[in-house]
Structures are given as C-alpha cells and as structure tokens.
Amino acid sequence: MVDYRVDNQFTVLEINNPPVNALSSDVTIGLYDGILKALQDDSVQAVIIIGKGKVFCAGADITAFSKSIKGLGITDVGHAIESSSKPVISAVYGVALGGGLEIALFCHYRISDKKAKFGFPEVQLGLLPGAEGTIRLPRLTGLPVAMEIITSGRQLSAQEAVKYGIIDKIVENDLLQEAKTFATSIIGKPLDSLRLRTKKVKNADLVDKYYDDALKEVKRKSKGLIAPVSCLKTIRGSAKLPYDTAAQLERSLFTELITSSQSAALRYSFFAERSAAKWRLPNGARSANTKPGSVVSAAVIGAGTMGSGIAVCLLRAGIPVILVEQNEKLLKAAQTNIDQIFRGSVQLGKMTLEKRQECLRMLQGTAQLEKVKDVDIVIEAIFENLKLKQEVFAKLDKICKPTAFLCSNTSTLDIDKIASATSRPDKVAGTHFFAPAHIMRLLENVYGSKTSPETVATVMELGRKIGKISVLSKTCDGFIANRMNKIGVEAVYLVEEGASPYNIDQIMEDFGMSMGLDVGWRIRQEQAKALGVNLTAETKYLNAERYCSLPDKLYELGRNGIKTGRGWYRYDPANPRKPIPDLDVLDIIQTHCQNLGIQRREITAQEVIERCLYATINEGFKILEENVAEKPSDIDVIWQYGFAFPRYRGGPMFYASQVGLRKVFERICYYHATFPYSKHWLPSDLLRKLASSTDEIPINQWMNNWSSKL
Numbered sequence: 265m266v267d268y269r270v271d272n273q274f275t276v277l278e279i280n281n282p283p284v285n286a287l288s289s290d291v292t293i294g295l296y297d298g299i300l301k302a303l304q305d306d307s308v309q310a311v312i313i314i315g316k317g318k319v320f321c322a323g324a325d326i327t328a329f330s331k332s333i334k335g336l337g338i339t340d341v342g343h344a345i346e347s348s349s350k351p352v353i354s355a356v357y358g359v360a361l362g363g364g365l366e367i368a369l370f371c372h373y374r375i376s377d378k379k380a381k382f383g384f385p386e387v388q389l390g391l392l393p394g395a396e397g398t399i400r401l402p403r404l405t406g407l408p409v410a411m412e413i414i415t416s417g418r419q420l421s422a423q424e425a426v427k428y429g430i431i432d433k434i435v436e437n438d439l440l441q442e443a444k445t446f447a448t449s450i451i452g453k454p455l456d457s458l459r460l461r462t463k464k465v466k467n468a469d470l471v472d473k474y475y476d477d478a479l480k481e482v483k484r485k486s487k488g489l490i491a492p493v494s495c496l497k498t499i500r501g502s503a504k505l506p507y508d509t510a511a512q513l514e515r516s517l518f519t520e521l522i523t524s525s526q527s528a529a530l531r532y533s534f535f536a537e538r539s540a541a542k543w544r545l546p547n548g549a550r551s552a553n554t555k556p557g558s559v560v561s562a563a564v565i566g567a568g569t570m571g572s573g574i575a576v577c578l579l580r581a582g583i584p585v586i587l588v589e590q591n592e593k594l595l596k597a598a599q600t601n602i603d604q605i606f607r608g609s610v611q612l613g614k615m616t617l618e619k620r621q622e623c624l625r626m627l628q629g630t631a632q633l634e635k636v637k638d639v640d641i642v643i644e645a646i647f648e649n650l651k652l653k654q655e656v657f658a659k660l661d662k663i664c665k666p667t668a669f670l671c672s673n674t675s676t677l678d679i680d681k682i683a684s685a686t687s688r689p690d691k692v693a694g695t696h697f698f699a700p701a702h703i704m705r706l707l708e709n710v711y712g713s714k715t716s717p718e719t720v721a722t723v724m725e726l727g728r729k730i731g732k733i734s735v736l737s738k739t740c741d742g743f744i745a746n747r748m749n750k751i752g753v754e755a756v757y758l759v760e761e762g763a764s765p766y767n768i769d770q771i772m773e774d775f776g777m778s779m780g781l782d783v784g785w786r787i788r789q790e791q792a793k794a795l796g797v798n799l800t801a802e803t804k805y806l807n808a809e810r811y812c813s814l815p816d817k818l819y820e821l822g823r824n825g826i827k828t829g830r831g832w833y834r835y836d837p838a839n840p841r842k843p844i845p846d847l848d849v850l851d852i853i854q855t856h857c858q859n860l861g862i863q864r865r866e867i868t869a870q871e872v873i874e875r876c877l878y879a880t881i882n883e884g885f886k887i888l889e890e891n892v893a894e895k896p897s898d899i900d901v902i903w904q905y906g907f908a909f910p911r912y913r914g915g916p917m918f919y920a921s922q923v924g925l926r927k928v929f930e931r932i933c934y935y936h937a938t939f940p941y942s943k944h945w946l947p948s949d950l951l952r953k954l955a956s957s958t959d960e961i962p963i964n965q966w967m968n969n970w971s972s973k974l
C-alpha cells in the first residue's frame with residue numbers, strides 16, 4: 265500500500281492504493297511506519313511522499329466510513345510527519361483532495377505538477393476536513409479564503425494553490441526528479457516555522473465578521489445543509505482557540521457529521537452516481553465486458569428546442585453534427601439558437617471563442633434526410649408521436665449505413681414499437697435527454713427487448729463523452745423518470761381535497777424540492793382522446809382512475825404558466841422567476857369544489873410529503889420488481905439529476921430506506937384503502953416482501969433479497 269524506497273539521501277514513500285490512493289488503514293500504517301523508518305536511517309536526509317499512478321491521494325477511504333475504523337488515523341500520520349526532524353516534502357500529481365491534502369499540509373513542503381488539483385471536497389459528502397484541515401488551511405491562506413475553499417468543496421488549480429500559499433512551487437519536469445532537486449535545496453534548513461501548528465492565523469481578531477459574512481453566503485447557497493455551517497464553526501475555532509482545543513472541536517463536529525443522515529445520503533449519492541455507469545442487462549451482458557461502437561459523427565433529426573440542445577451537447581464534445589429540419593426557415597432559427605447558447609457560454613467564460621467557432625464549423629444544417637447516410641449515430645428529437653417516429657425510423661433504416669445506431673429522444677414511447685419500424689431493432693435505443701438538454705446533466709438511456717449490448721454500451725459511453733450522468737432503463741411507458749413521478753398528480757388531488765397550492769409548494773420546498781405544479785393540459789387531452797372520453801369540469805374518473813379537472817380549468821382560462829403570465833401563480837414580467845400567489849386561483853379552487861360537492865379539509869405537512877413521495881416510491885418499487893431499473897440507486901440518480909431531488913436526502917428510494925420500509929408500506933396500504941381509484945397506491949409486491957422482513961433490509965441488499973425469492 266505504501267512502497268518504501270531509499271534513493272541516495274532520500275526516502276521515497278509512494279502511496280500505492282489504486283485507483284485513487286485513498287487513505288485506507290493500510291496506507292496510513294504504511295506512511296506512519298515509513299516516516300519512523302526514515303528517521304532511524306542515518307543515510308536519509310529528507311522524505312518525499314508521492315502517489316503511484318494518476319493521483320497523489322483522493323483522501324480518506326470513503327468506503328470505510330460506514331465500518332468502524334480502528335488503528336492509525338490520518339492525524340496520527342500527520343503528527344508523525346509534522347514533528348519529523350527530517351524535512352518531508354509532498355510531491356503532488358493529479359489530485360490532492362480531502363485527507364490527501366491534509367497529509368500534504370502536514371508536510372514541511374509541497375510541490376506539484378502544473379496540472380494538479382487541490383481541494384477539500386468533504387462538504388460534498390456532508391463532512392468537514394476532519395484531520396485538522398480546517399485548523400491548518402486558514403494558517404496558510406487566511407480565514408476568508410479558507411472559508412470559501414472548505415465550504416464550497418471546489419478544486420483549485422496548482423496556480424491558485426501557489427497564489428494562496430498552499431503549495432510552495434509548481435514544477436515542469438518529472439515530478440519525482442524535481443522533488444529530489446527541491447529536497448536537495450532545503451536539506452539542513454530549519455523546520456520550525458514550516459510546522460503549521462506553530463503558525464498564527466492572520467487577522468484572527470476579525471474572525472467573527474468573516475464568519476458572519478461566510479455564514480450568510482452558505483445559507484444562501486447551501487440551504488438545508490448542515491456540513492458547511494459546521495465547517496465554518498471549526499474554522500472560527502482555528503482563530504479563536506489554541507491549536508489542540510480547535511482540533512478537538514473539529515473532531516467532535518466531524519463525529520456529529522459522519523453519523524448524520526445527510527452525510528449518509530451524500531456518501532450514498534457519490535457511489536450511486538458512479539455505479540449508474542456499471543450496467544447489467546437481464547441477459548447477463550454487462551458494461552465491464554461489452555465494447556461500445558465507435559461514434560465520431562452524429563445526426564440530430566428535429567431542430568426544435570430539444571434537438572438544438574442535443575446538438576449543442578454533441579458539438580461541445582467534438583462530435584460533428586448534421587442537423588435535419590423540415591425547411592430552411594426552421595433550420596436557420598435553430599442555428600441561431602445554437603449559436604446563442606455558445607455565445608452565452610463564451611460570455612460566462614465557459615467556452616473560448618475558438619471553441620465556439622470550431623463547434624459552429626462542425627454543425628451542418630440540412631432539410632434532406634439523405635444527408636445522414638454516413639453518420640455513426642442518429643438521435644431523433646421530433647414531436648412525441650409514435651406514428652411519426654415510426655415513419656422517420658423506417659426512412660432512417662433505409663438511408664443510414666448498416667452499422668449506424670438509431671436513437672430516439674422519446675420521453676415515454678415504447679422503444680420496441682419504434683424499433684419495429686426498422687430492420688435493425690438491435691441498433692435502436694432511447695436516449696432521453698432532459699430539458700434544457702444542453703444544461704441538464706441527466707441522460708436516461710433506454711433499451712428495448714431487441715437492443716443489443718453493444719448499442720447499450722454505445723449510448724452509455726456517448727453519455728459519458730458528452731458529460732452526462734447516464735442511467736439505463738428498460739423500455740416501458742414513461743421509463744423510470746416519467747413513469748415514477750407521481751408528485752404532480754398527488755399535489756393536484758391534495759389541492760382538490762383542501763390544501764392550498766402555495767402551501768404544497770412551500771412544504772415541498774422545505775423538504776428540499778422546488779417542483780411547482782404543472783398544468784399539463786395537452787397530455788391529459790391526448791390520453792382522454794385515446795380512450796374516447798370527452799373531458800369536462802365534472803369529470804371525476806378517467807379509465808377507472810381518479811381525475812381532477814382543476815388544471816384543465818386553469819388552462820382553459822388562459823393560465824398556462826410563465827409564458828401567459830398566469831398559471832397557479834401570477835408572474836410579473838419584470839421578474840417571472842418569482843411567482844406570486846394569486847387569490848383568483850383560490851376562488852377557482854373553491855368554486856370547483858363547491859360544484860363537485862367536495863368537502864375540503866385540513867391537510868397536514870406530513871400528509872403532503874407522504875402523498876407526494878410515497879406514491880412515487882411505491883412506483884419506484886414496481887419499477888425495480890419489473891427490472892425496468894436494475895438497482896435502487898439508478899432511480900435515485902435519476903431523481904437527483906432529473907427532478908432536483910435534494911442530494912442530501914439521497915433520492916426517493918434512499919429516503920424510503922431511511923424512513924423505514926415497514927412504515928412506508930403501512931402508509932401506502934392506508935392510502936390505497938383511502939383512495940382506491942388511484943392505481944399508483946396499489947402496493948408493490950417487492951415492497952411488501954421487503955417490509956415483511958423482521959429486520960430493515962439495507963438498500964444495497966433489496967435486489968439480492970428480491971432475486972433470491974423469485
């Protein structure tokens with residue numbers, strides 16, 4: 265785990281714990297023993313700590329946080345390094361993050377490669393840098409900078425790290441060689457002033473002001489999160505308290521955080537995101553043993569808002585795009601829209617002018633579908649209508665080369681039905697982007713019964729290449745995301761039963777979600793038309809399902825949301841992002857209820873949360889039992905990235921595991937008995953089975969338990 269080498273007058277301690285040199289207990293023991301051994305070796309004049317592979321060290325081993333850790337901690341190693349009578353130099357390549365940066369801060373000197381990155385990302389895991397990072401960083405950078413770095417969790421470039429005094433030098437050539445040259449230059453120099461514990465915090469007397477300013481910022485940016493506030497408290501401690509007392513405070517707040525439900529959810533989210541890329545199909549094919557096809561060129565069919573957004577994603581990743589629209593006028597509008605997006609990125613400093621020009625050069629607009637004949641992948645983004653899509657896919661099948669992948673940006677339609685219009689159903693998949701496609705990070709990839717593993721691997725890899733978090737879903741009505749979302753439906757029922765829409769929004773916002781009620785008129789009209797039903801203000805049931813006509817009423821009154829200045833709210837054109845509650849809407853609700861003879865009642869916040877989330881969770885369990893999602897964490901990733909579910913709550917499935925499956929199941933049964941005309945309350949079999957276990961089954965074992973019972 266730590267390779268010990270003596271090289272002339274140096275000991276080189278090389279952390280060797282792939283893939284990211286996390287500080288497992290073997291690594292901390294290796295470093296500690298290495299320092300002691302170097303101190304005992306008279307031939308050694310200096311110690312160099314370096315990482316093997318691509319990074320210096322990504323910090324504490326996050327996988328070990330849920331286990332009880334015994335033995336040497338990072339601080340024990342740190343104290344051994346700091347008190348060493350021989351200089352210790354850390355040589356950073358790749359990243360020094362969290363505990364990795366803390367180890368570096370215990371060293372007397374720090375040098376790095378010019379591409380190295382530094383940071384304390386602990387806050388993103390609901391933690392604080394708990395190996396004296398909050399006490400030591402302010403001694404180098406000053407309080408305001410330390411507060412910003414630690415509470416944001418952002419990564420700093422090597423250049424910034426030099427500017428703030430975090431590292432001593434950036435080197436150009438071979439890092440180890442440069443470290444040895446550097447070490448030679450400092451051998452024999454006094455170390456006392458280089459031990460950070462001896463340093464004073466600059467402007468310590470101003471700490472309360474810095475603290476108040478930073479707290480305001482943290483509360484604005486990270487509403488509901490406890491870790492950033494704890495970080496600030498320990499940084500304040502670094503200025504107000506003697507070193508060891510401040511370290512004690514840091515330890516006790518770290519212990520509080522690590523046992524908090526927020527940190528558990530954030531750590532779960534870290535791994536959930538990474539595990540979404542590791543897919544497995546029911547036929548046994550896996551990401552690990554399936555090679556993606558090559559995609560070096562693409563076509564997007566349909567240049568509306570979605571199509572244009574998708575084209576932007578591909579172009580940014582260096583993939584040339586042929587954009588197909590019905591006529592020149594629509595094409596021109598799309599090209600202008602795409603360029604607007606690039607210009608916006610340039611203005612924000614997220615793209616260089618050269619990159620914008622390169623992207624525009626790679627974009628070719630056409631009204632002739634035949635032009636796509638040579639591309640590797642086609643993404644169709646036309647109107648959500650099966651017949652139309654089938655027509656387009658039949659044409660594409662004839663035009664495109666046999667190896668081309670044909671994908672649809674459908675958000676609900678059956679991929680098998682789309683694929684059936686082609687002679688290559690194995691090469692057809694869904695690539696469901698979320699609006700706005702160039703901003704939202706989620707890509708829901710969908711496979712049908714005939715989609716080949718290679719096609720799945722290709723769309724998953726494409727997602728990675730264009731910077732998306734890709735999650736795989738089996739085809740079904742609405743896939744994972746839209747099928748599962750019952751929040752809007754239940755929210756409208758709650759309004760009909762007695763809640764105010766503004767109250768519901770507030771309760772969900774306090775929970776951490778800002779979704780807003782949808783009007784969704786057109787979708788409901790389409791559904792009713794398909795069933796041959798004429799919807800009216802009196803419609804209470806549709807296809808044996810409860811129906812609420814309130815949103816239709818709003819729509820028919822021209823209340824279509826921001827674009828018409830009114831919906832459930834009023835919108836001031838000068839500030840449309842700030843909806844204003846509207847008394848007229850409350851009147852419309854009252855009249856609706858009187859006309860239908862609905863007795864309104866008091867509705868608690870608890871009921872709002874349960875009705876909105878448990879209905880969604882119940883559907884999530886059905887999605888799992890039908891293998892639409894392979895694992896609960898995939899569902900949670902979709903909710904975080906598609907519907908802004910608060911990361912510190914993990915996602916609906918993780919939330920259910922924290923509430924307790926038995927409790928969730930009981931409430932679902934209660935609502936099922938109370939609302940028999942809402943199919944989504946019919947309890948899931950998988951949930952029933954898991955809830956019947958005498959012990960709560962941890963989320964990562966739900967699927968094992970289920971499969972073994974099949």
Ligand code: 3H9
Nearest residue numbers: 284286322323324325326327361362363385393394395538
């Ligand atoms: C801490 O340090 C607390 C201390 O202050 C105090 C303690 C007392 N541990 O992201 P990737 C895995 S808290 C264990 O796909 P990339 C990751 O799961 C820690 N495993 O690669 C994945 O596994 P798999 C503070 C870790 O190149 C593999 O490594 N540090 C850890 O896109 C590759 O990861 C952080 O929060 C870890 N610390 O990005 C840093 N880190 O292959 C978190 C990664 O099985 N890590 N893995 O899926 C990162 O930000 C990125 O992983 C990193 C590499 C930038 C390092």
